[in-house]
Amino acid sequence: MRTIGRFAPSPTGPLHFGSLVAAVASWLDARAAGGEWHLRIEDVDTTRTVPGAEATILRQLESLGLTWDGLVVRQSERTARYDEALEHLASARLAYRCRCSRKEIADSALRGIDGVVYPGTCRDAHVPDQEAAAVRFRVSAGRVAVQDRAQGDIAQDLPRDLGDFVVKRRDGLHAYQLAVVVDDADLGVTDVVRGADLLDSTPRQAALQRALGLPTPRYLHVPVATRNGEKLSKQTLAPAIEASRAMEALRNALVFLGQEPSAGGTVRALLCDAAARWDPNRIPRHRAMEAPPAP
Ligand SMILES: [Zn+2]
Incomplete structure (x- = not known):
C-alpha cells in the first residue's frame, strides 16, 4: 500500500521550530517510503484563524523545500x-x-x-x-x-x-x-506523523474511526519542542522560521529528531539525503524536549 502522509498546521501564525519539527518528520517519513505528502490547513475552529497566516505557512514550506502533493485541503471547506x-x-x-x-x-x-x-x-x-x-x-x-x-x-x-x-x-x-478523523480517511492517510501533544487524543480518534467504519492509520508521535519546559507556540512567542535561515532550521529539526544531517549545500540536497537516511527508530522516545537555541 502506498504511503500517504500529511502535515496539518493551524493557521494561527507562522511556522516556528515546533511546527517545523512535525512538518519535517512527516515529510521525511512519507518521502522515505516513496509516498505522498499532503497539506491540510486545520481551520475547523474558524474563530482562531489569523488572516494571512495560511499564505505565510505556504511560503515558509516552499522556502524550506517541503513540497506537497495535490491541492491544499482546508477544514473550513469540508x-x-x-x-x-x-x-x-x-x-x-x-x-x-x-x-x-x-x-x-x-x-x-x-x-x-x-x-x-x-x-x-x-x-x-x-x-x-x-x-x-x-x-x-x-x-x-x-x-x-x-x-x-x-x-x-x-x-x-x-x-x-x-x-x-x-x-x-x-x-x-x-x-x-471529528474533523481530523474524517479528513485523514478522505485523504487516504496511512501514516499520521505529528507532535506528541496529540498522543492523548489518539484513542479518542481511534474510537471515532471504528464507529465510522474507517481504517486506523499508523501513528508516529514526535517529541514536542519546548522552551524552558513550555511548548513552543505563538503564546510563548516562538520566533517564525525565516526563509534566509532555512538550512539552519532544517538541520536543527533533523538533530532534534535524532537524525544526522548531511552537509547538503541546498535545502533540496539536505532533505533528499535526510529522506534516504530517515530512521524513525532514532527519534527520541520523549513526549517533549527542549528546542535548540533560536538562531
Ligand atoms: Zn449534557
Missing part, C-alpha cells in the same frame, strides 16, 4: 463531510445532543485526562433540535489501545478517562477530533 459523519453516528445511536453548560459539567466531581469527565447527563435526554446544544459521541466500555511507532502503546478507558466527548460544539463548529 463541514458538509463532517455533518455526514455526525449523521452516521446519530443513526447508529452513537451521538446525542447535550445541553449542559460549562459550569454544570465543571461541577461534576470526576477529573480525567482532559479536564472533567462528562458524567453522561444528557445521554437519554433527547434534547430537541431547536434547542442550542453540543453533540457528544457516546463512548463504549473497555480500553482503546493504539500503537505508536515512537512512543509505544497508548491505551485509555474512555468512559473512565474522558466520558462522552464533544464532536460538534454548541456554537455550531465541528470539533477537532
